[in-house]
Amino acid sequence: xxxxxxxxxxxxxxxxxxxxxxxxxxxxxxxxxxxxxxxxxxxxxxxxxxxxxxxxxxxxxxxxxxxxxxxxxxxxxxxxxxxxxxxxxxxxxxxxxxxxxxxxxxxxxxxxxxxxxxxxxxxxxxxxxxxxxxxxxxxxxxxxxxxxxxxxxxxxxxxxxxxxxxxxxxxxxxxxxxxxxxxxxxxxxxxxxxxxxxxxxxxxxxxxxxxxxxxxxxxxxxxxxxxxxxxxxxxxxxxxxxxxxxxxxxxxxxxxxxxxxxxxxxxxxxxxxxxxxxxxxxxxxxxxxxxxxxxxxxxxxxxxxxxxxxxxxxxxxxxxxxxxxx
Amino acid sequence: xxxxxxxxxxxxxxxxxxxxxxxxxxxxxxxxxxxxxxxxxxxxxxxxxxxxxxxxxxxxxxxxxxxxxxxxxxxxxxxxxxxxxxxxxxxxxxxxxxxxxxxxxxxxxxxxxxxxxxxxxxxxxxxxxxxxxxxxxxxxxxxxxxxxxxxxxxxxxxxxxxxxxxxxxxxxxxxxxxxxxxxxxxxxxxxxxxxxxxxxxxxxxxxxxxxxxxxxxxxxxxxxxxxxxxxxxxxxxxxxxxxxxxxxxxxxxxxxxxxxxxxxxxxxxxxxxxxxxxxxxxxxxxxxxxxxxxxxxxxxxxxxxxxxxxxxxxxxxxxxxxxxxxxxxxxxxxxxxxxx
Numbered sequence: 001x002x003x004x005x006x007x008x009x010x011x012x013x014x015x016x017x018x019x020x021x022x023x024x025x026x027x028x029x030x031x032x033x034x035x036x037x038x039x040x041x042x043x044x045x046x047x048x049x050x051x052x053x054x055x056x057x058x059x060x061x062x063x064x065x066x067x068x069x070x071x072x073x074x075x076x077x078x079x080x081x082x083x084x085x086x087x088x089x090x091x092x093x094x095x096x097x098x099x100x101x102x103x104x105x106x107x108x109x110x111x112x113x114x115x116x117x118x119x120x121x122x123x124x125x126x127x128x129x130x131x132x133x134x135x136x137x138x139x140x141x142x143x144x145x146x147x148x149x150x151x152x153x154x155x156x157x158x159x160x161x162x163x164x165x166x167x168x169x170x171x172x173x174x175x176x177x178x179x180x181x182x183x184x185x186x187x188x189x190x191x192x193x194x195x196x197x198x199x200x201x202x203x204x205x206x207x208x209x210x211x212x213x214x215x216x217x218x219x220x221x222x223x224x225x226x227x228x229x230x231x232x233x234x235x236x237x238x239x240x241x242x243x244x245x246x247x248x249x250x251x252x253x254x255x256x257x258x259x260x261x262x263x264x265x266x267x268x269x270x271x272x273x274x275x276x277x278x279x280x281x282x283x284x285x286x287x288x289x290x291x292x293x294x295x296x297x298x299x300x301x302x303x304x305x306x307x308x309x310x311x312x313x314x315x316x317x318x319x320x321x322x323x324x325x326x
Numbered sequence: 327x328x329x330x331x332x333x334x335x336x337x338x339x340x341x342x343x344x345x346x347x348x349x350x351x352x353x354x355x356x357x358x359x360x361x362x363x364x365x366x367x368x369x370x371x372x373x374x375x376x377x378x379x380x381x382x383x384x385x386x387x388x389x390x391x392x393x394x395x396x397x398x399x400x401x402x403x404x405x406x407x408x409x410x411x412x413x414x415x416x417x418x419x420x421x422x423x424x425x426x427x428x429x430x431x432x433x434x435x436x437x438x439x440x441x442x443x444x445x446x447x448x449x450x451x452x453x454x455x456x457x458x459x460x461x462x463x464x465x466x467x468x469x470x471x472x473x474x475x476x477x478x479x480x481x482x483x484x485x486x487x488x489x490x491x492x493x494x495x496x497x498x499x500x501x502x503x504x505x506x507x508x509x510x511x512x513x514x515x516x517x518x519x520x521x522x523x524x525x526x527x528x529x530x531x532x533x534x535x536x537x538x539x540x541x542x543x544x545x546x547x548x549x550x551x552x553x554x555x556x557x558x559x560x561x562x563x564x565x566x567x568x569x570x571x572x573x574x575x576x577x578x579x580x581x582x583x584x585x586x587x588x589x590x591x592x593x594x595x596x597x598x599x600x601x602x603x604x605x606x607x608x609x610x611x612x613x614x615x616x617x618x619x620x621x622x623x624x625x626x627x628x629x630x631x632x633x634x635x636x637x638x639x640x641x642x643x644x645x646x647x648x649x650x651x652x653x654x655x656x657x658x659x660x661x662x663x664x665x666x
Binding site for chain 1: 563564565566567568569570571572573574575578582583586587660661662663
């Protein structure tokens with residue numbers, strides 16, 4: 001891992017235009033991902049984590065508007081590129097999604113889709129070579145019997161197998177940054193661990209950087225070098241995985257950590273953070289977490305806390321940590 | 327093959343029950359109409375005795391259920407009765423008119439499917455543009471226009487005023503006689519090619535254009551609207567987005583992948599519109615003097631010709647079932663998740 005940033009997101013602000021107003025999904029989000037690093041974006045539903053991922057992979061839906069910000073990937077601002085240029089970039093950002101069953105066209109064999117991708121990406125035309133290449137990638141994602149999988153339709157494969165196939169196809173496009181949007185959420189717990197291990201192995205093998213989007217802090221802690229916690233479209237805390245687990249600063253992060261069921265205490269009541277996320281059409285003037293925070297003061301309502309580096313490599317946006325810097 | 331022989335057998339058995347049901351309903355309805363077909367059978371100057379004799383001959387003096395079972399018995403033996411109007415067996419009448427209608431309907435559906443899907447794809451690609459608006463307005467109008475009115479207007483404009491295309495009959499009798507054309511399959515377009523008879527082929531082609539266009543209007547509008555709607559939905563699906571992300575060219579994504587997803591429901595809806603199109607064929611054939619089953623059925627209806635009417639209805643019902651079975655089989659061939 002080097003400290004060379006592969007991706008810099010600066011002041012990213014994204015709105016969704018919907019029938020009854022404008023949803024301010026992401027506001028002033030800035031972070032970087034270094035080469036070879038696994039960064040986890042953690043937050044509950046509606047925190048804007050997926051929107052950030054979609055913006056980076058330039059797959060935002062039509063009703064999304066990027067109001068502000070820059071996404072600099074390998075020195076080029078992705079938001080200024082023409083759509084036509086997208087296919088000409090050699091180092092790509094690729095995204096894998098939550099539902100593997102919806103990601104492959106159900107009417108085509110896995111091998112046919114894979115062959116087309118390889119044909120266009122590697123500029124191959126020899127059918128045998130294409131097939132060989134595809135089988136190579138299927139082996140790389142530790143799939144048993146790649147021949148059979150090559151000749152299968154998506155519905156004949158299990159969710160875990162499909163997710164591996166999708167990772168294989170995605171890798172064949174030679175991405176430098178992989179955005180994984182809850183890739184294990186729809187899988188069994190046992191499979192989750194396998195897929196996570198696989199991603200870590202592939203990271204080393206293919207020299208990937210990964211932006212891992214999840215709502216699950218324990219998965220984030222397991223896989224991530226660094227964790228960014230989002231709430232209501234803003235970043236509230238950012239630190240290395242160990243630091244964040246050991247020493248969470250923001251009340252929201254603390255709450256999230258308390259929500260992880262504790263297996264060593266029997267019959268303990270499952271914890272949750274009381275309240276709901278606010279209406280994203282009208283974000284609060286002050287702190288985004290103010291309505292659910294037990295330590296909120298008048299200041300929190302009026303003034304929005306800035307994301308500051310309170311401890312070394314540990315950023316937090318909360319008035320509790322206002323006084324001292326560093 | 328993605329379907330089993332048992333499936334086809336099952337569908338055929340089902341077909342028997344559908345035919346029985348249709349037979350029963352049409353038989354009852356035709357008998358409920360307060361008409362006296364024996365008068366037609368006996369002729370305009372018949373005496374009372376002759377009419378009474380005709381009544382007996384046609385079993386009209388017996389109770390309706392006896393009539394039904396007598397009819398059923400004959401029907402199964404291939405004796406669909408004698409047309410009271412043409413005085414020839416209904417079975418041969420239906421067979422000889424059926425091919426004319428099938429030729430017309432097949433050409434109409436062919437036009438509707440190809441042009442409809444293309445139009446739908448254009449509308450979906452240019453979603454919300456003026457082209458899309460135009461296509462949507464035209465297809466709504468096209469789907470709402472009564473087919474008999476359209477047939478009359480088209481005949482008037484293209485046949486009479488502009489005089490570009492002939493607007494009646496399947497083929498010119500003179501050309502048939504001069505060139506010695508003999509129908510084999512009953513599909514004139516195919517027969518003329520088999521016999522290398524260019525004159526008949528050209529004439530038959532010219533004559534089928536107008537009625538086929540009129541008949542294709544409804545299924546065309548249906549498939550265009552359907553294609554547009556389904557394709558827009560398909561474009562928003564994850565599997566299309568992932569193909570875009572993996573960098574496949576737009577052409578491949580559209581014509582190889584998305585079109586296949588789109589076509590399944592379009593074919594299904596076209597199959598269902600077959601019944602409506604047959605009703606349209608009745609009107610179109612009447613206007614264009616097309617000697618098909620629609621023309622025959624319309625004439626039979628107007629003269630209370632029970633056996634002929636039932637024969638036509640049964641034939642259409644059988645074809646409706648067959649078409650929908652074929653649609654299901656096509657579905658199972660296109661979609662690997664469907665196994666019949």
